[in-house]
Amino acid sequence: MDVINGLAHGFGVALMPVNLMWCFVGCFLGTIVGILPGLGPAATIAMLMPLTYGMGPASGIIMLAGIYYGAKYGGSTTSILLNMPGESSSVVTCLDGYQMARRGRAGAALGIAAIASFIAGSFGIFALTLVAPPIAAFALSFSSPEYFALMFLGLALVVLLSGDSLIKGLIALLIGLWLTSIGTDLFTTQSRFTFGQSSLLGGVDFMIVAIGVFAIAEVLSSIKAGEETQVLPVPKGLRNLLPSMAELKACRFAFANGSITGFIIGVLPGAGSSIASFISYGIEKAVSKHPEKFGTGIPEGVAAPEGANNADTGGALVPLLTLGIPGGGTTAILLSALVLWGVKPGPLMMQDSPDVFWGLVASLYIGNVMLLVLNLPMVPLFAQILRIPVYILHPLIFGISIIGAYSVSSNLFDIGLLAGFGLLGYVMSVLKYPVSPLILGFVLGDAMERALRQSLMMSQGELSILVSRPISAAMLVIAVLILLSPLLPRFRKLRRDAIAEEG
Amino acid sequence: MLARKMAPAGLALALAVAGTPAAHAEFRPTKTLELVVHSGPGGGNDILGRALIAAIEDAKLSPVRIQINNKVGGGGASAAAYLAEKKGDPNVIGVFTSVWVTNPLAQAEANVGIRELTPISMLVLEPAVIVVRADSPYKTMKDLIEGAKANPGKLKQSGGSVLARDAVVRQVLMSSTGARWAFISFPSGGERISALLGGHVDMMVIEPAEAGELIRSGKLRALAQVTDERLEQFKEIPTLKEAGIDVPTVPQPRGILGPPGMPADAVAYYEELLAKAAKSPGWQKFVRDNLLQSVVLKSKETGAFLADYESQMRAILTQAGVKLVR
Incomplete structure (x- = not known):
């Protein structure tokens, strides 16, 4: 078997002491980068790239990739503890992670995030090892009509199963769709809703919206509620700081869902890890026996998105390593690093540079174990952050949020936007509007509009292109079924029975 | 390559530079230099900027550190606006590409045109x-x-x-x-x-x-x-002309420019620095690895090229039906 030989060779490379060390350095740096909001893996890899010039390609890529997937482990930490997403892929983790922390289960939420990341991350790498070429071919069969159907499915999944008031959810969704349309239209280069501001030409960054409506709004709300004397509960004793068996058991389906959804969406060059995390959260909620509990702090709500954004790593490496196609900013910079070392990423990389290819793949397995070992013991320590009194914690959250927003593109205008989104989030929480449809509309809306317009350009204006292709048609049918499901209580009951039998 | 229609702005600048031959001895950077790029980390210009800095540091060509500054947004508009704010500052330079030329033509908000900035040096042409x-x-x-x-x-x-x-x-x-x-x-x-x-x-x-x-x-x-x-x-792929289509070959230029009104001695300093950097082994490897064409032009030729490129783009975009605002 080629794969077994290759992997054995790869472990030979990755287990060399020097490479083990670089793998650890990468994972460690990645975790820190993940924890710091605003500073992303792409910027860090770009900054550290010059240090790797002298390292040789295998060591270099092992370290830089460590930063990439390590950041996804770390991203959940501040989402859970402070309602402040560390990376865009961990935004959805705020929804249930922070609520768990508020109920005294911060340690459990952090533990579940680490375990889900490990399980799904390992699954993603395993799938990368075994099925990279065929799954890359599948990804290529996906084009604009399929992306449209996928985004539509994502919107259907969460919105219609969310919240008490459908109308309020839809209004929040529309705000999100509007916000994402700000900036330069790709197809005509006309600017939309920029109000003459050159700072808005590039659109609004997702991290600024997310930090504003989650972290800033949360601080504002708790100031109003007069929580100055009330510190979030942190239970004593190590056992209470780790997830319980019951919580882990509740996450069984979420681990599988996050693994598979994250990997498949990760393979698609047009959909990033934030979309993967949202869709797996939506699926989790759609099939749950108690969808109404989502958003109140349940472990599945943390496990599904955190799993998905780590399985996404293995997926995103498939087109990079088999075709030389980067799916996003971070994989693009990994690609340029490979080119710099003289490795040519593409269909021939596996033959031409087996050391680098298999060395990297093997190091991913090792890195995932390292990250779990690195992160789990940190859980009880991180949970102590919540013991900090609010008169210190709140200014700290404001400060980190502002630095985070500024570091996105070193533009003071973004800090004004951050304040605006903080107020928006606060007003929404006072008026009891759900925030998640807004975020969802923001994440999916842009890609959905683009895919629709690309599809119609491909078909010269024929809408039938959306339903005449099998993958797209199938996803649209599922989306319509989901949209109709609240109207069909009988179908809903049947579906729950079916799930109960499986589970 | 391109028909040279010398624009008045380019000509004036050419005279200004030509009139101060010994000026390069005057400006000597004493604090960290800033290199502005319009893409985020990992984008084409960011990678080029970082490779340039690495080549300069490797060959020890600069007495001070050069730091990258990612001014993302508006396809070059934020970066150009930032440079325009630094009027006359000899310590800031930026990496331009073709969008610095085309964006201000089509977008009202992108209000810093390529000819308002000081051309310093063309570095590479990217073929297609x-x-x-x-x-x-x-x-x-x-x-x-x-x-x-x-x-x-x-x-x-x-x-x-x-x-x-x-x-x-x-x-x-x-x-x-x-x-x-x-x-x-x-x-x-x-x-x-x-x-x-x-x-x-x-x-x-x-x-x-x-x-x-x-x-x-x-x-x-x-x-x-x-x-x-x-x-x-x-070697085995024909050029457009050889394939029977005789049209101007539109290149993707990348090079360095400065804020408006950059002092002539600073321009001369960077011209010399970049000419040396372009010969450094680190840069030549980057050019080779990325299949670029090294085309190093001095300030006045770069200015003339950009003026020319702008009128060429204006004609092509008008023909394509893109609504131009300037």
Whole structure:
């Protein structure tokens, strides 16, 4: 078997002491980068790239990739503890992670995030090892009509199963769709809703919206509620700081869902890890026996998105390593690093540079174990952050949020936007509007509009292109079924029975 | 390469630089220099900027550190606006590309035109190749154009913004041959190539570095290169002219400029620094690895090139029906 030989060779490379060390350095740096909001893996890899010039390609890529997937482990930490997403892929983790922390289960939420990341991350790498070429071919069969159907499915999944008031959810969704349309239209280069501001030409960054409506709004709300004397509960004793068996058991389906959804969406060059995390959260909620509990702090709500954004790593490496196609900013910079070392990423990389290819793949397995070992013991320590009194914690959250927003593109205008989104989030929480449809509309809306317009350009204006292709048609049918499901209580009951039998 | 129509601004600047031959001895940087790029980490300009800094540091050409500053947004507009604010500052330079020229023409908010900034040095031209999928029925440029003529508007090209170079090349080809085909924008290179590899579109005008491995492994077929002479790495692929289409080869230029009113001695200092950097082994390796063409021009030639490029783009975009604001 080629794969077994290759992997054995790869472990030979990755287990060399020097490479083990670089793998650890990468994972460690990645975790820190993940924890710091605003500073992303792409910027860090770009900054550290010059240090790797002298390292040789295998060591270099092992370290830089460590930063990439390590950041996804770390991203959940501040989402859970402070309602402040560390990376865009961990935004959805705020929804249930922070609520768990508020109920005294911060340690459990952090533990579940680490375990889900490990399980799904390992699954993603395993799938990368075994099925990279065929799954890359599948990804290529996906084009604009399929992306449209996928985004539509994502919107259907969460919105219609969310919240008490459908109308309020839809209004929040529309705000999100509007916000994402700000900036330069790709197809005509006309600017939309920029109000003459050159700072808005590039659109609004997702991290600024997310930090504003989650972290800033949360601080504002708790100031109003007069929580100055009330510190979030942190239970004593190590056992209470780790997830319980019951919580882990509740996450069984979420681990599988996050693994598979994250990997498949990760393979698609047009959909990033934030979309993967949202869709797996939506699926989790759609099939749950108690969808109404989502958003109140349940472990599945943390496990599904955190799993998905780590399985996404293995997926995103498939087109990079088999075709030389980067799916996003971070994989693009990994690609340029490979080119710099003289490795040519593409269909021939596996033959031409087996050391680098298999060395990297093997190091991913090792890195995932390292990250779990690195992160789990940190859980009880991180949970102590919540013991900090609010008169210190709140200014700290404001400060980190502002630095985070500024570091996105070193533009003071973004800090004004951050304040605006903080107020928006606060007003929404006072008026009891759900925030998640807004975020969802923001994440999916842009890609959905683009895919629709690309599809119609491909078909010269024929809408039938959306339903005449099998993958797209199938996803649209599922989306319509989901949209109709609240109207069909009988179908809903049947579906729950079916799930109960499986589970 | 391009017809040299000397613009008045370029000429004035040329005289200013020519009048101070010994000026380079005057400016000597004493604090950290800033190199402004318009893309985020990992973007084309960011990678080029970092490679340039690494080459300069490697060859110990600068007495001070040079730091990259990512002014992302508006396809160059934020970076250009930032440079315009630094009027006269000798410690800030930026990396320009073709969007610095085309964006201000089409976008009211992008209000800093390329000719307001001080040209310092052209560094590279990025060539392009026209590719189809390996199983495409089109074996030559002629086949492709005939195919497009037989099915007007049916063939599709995936690319970036309508202001980007690939869209401009399409416009030039369509107006010279009379064929018509659709242009579908995708935000990232990965999505553009996937659309072609998956057979959802028919062709691309692509940078050689992006397509090289896919051509070598037989997944894509190159029909022509958008260059004046065959590139070293693509000896067997005809140029557009050799393929029977005699049109101006629109290059993607990348180089360095400064804020408006940069002192002449500072301009001369950077000209010399960049001329040395362009000869450094680190930079030459970068140029080779990324299949770029090293074309180093001094300030006045760079200014003339940009003025020329701007009027060329203005004509092509007007013809393409893009609404111009300046």
